[in-house]
Amino acid sequence: MHPRIRPVFLAACALALAGCSASVSVDKQVSKENFEKGISDALQQSIGKRPDTVSCPGPIKAVEGESMRCVLTAGGQKVGLTAKIGAVNGTDVKYNVQVDQKPMQ
Template identity: 90%
Template sequence: MYRPIFLAACALVLTGCSVSVGVGGDKQVSKENFEKGISDALQQSIGKRPDTVACPGPIKAVEGESMRCVLTAGGQKVGLTAKISAVNGTDVKYNVQVDQKPMN
C-alpha cells in the first residue's frame, strides 16, 4: 500500500524547495545537498521520504537550469525533473516534477 500512495502523491509539482549553494567561481548546488533537498521537500509535501534520490552530479545555480534525477520508494524507481526557479545570493529555489509512472 505504501508504494502506490507514495507514487501518486509524488506526481504533484513541488514548489518552494530551497538549498544553499557553495561559494566560489561557479555557484552550484552540490549533488548531496540537491538530493537531500529533494528528499526533504517530498517529506514535507506528502509526509513520506523516498528511500533514495539519485542525481548525476551537482547543478549550476542558474535560473532555468534543470536536471533529471531518480527517486526510489519501496523498490520502485521513478524519474523526476528538478529545475532552478530562482537564485538569491546563496539561496536557490527550485521546482520538482515527479513522473507519473514508475520506470521499467
C-alpha cells in the same frame, strides 16, 4: 516501505510536487549531495514522506532555469523526476520538482 504504501506514495509524489520548491545553500552550484537532500526534503514537506533515495548525476549550476533529471526510489520502485532551478538569491536557491506520473520499467 510496506507494499500497499508504495503506490500511494508514488501517486502522492506525482500530484504533490508540481511546482514544489525547496532551498539549499550553494556556492555557484548546488552539490550533488545537497541537491538530492533538497529534493527529499521537498517530498517530505509536500506529502509527509521521504523517498528511500534520490539519485542525481552530479551537481547543478545555481542558475535560474537549469534543470536535471534524477531518480527517486520508494519501496523498491524507481521513478524519474525533473528538478529545475528557480529563483537564486545569494546563497539561497529555490527549485521546482516534477515527479513522473509512472514508475520506470
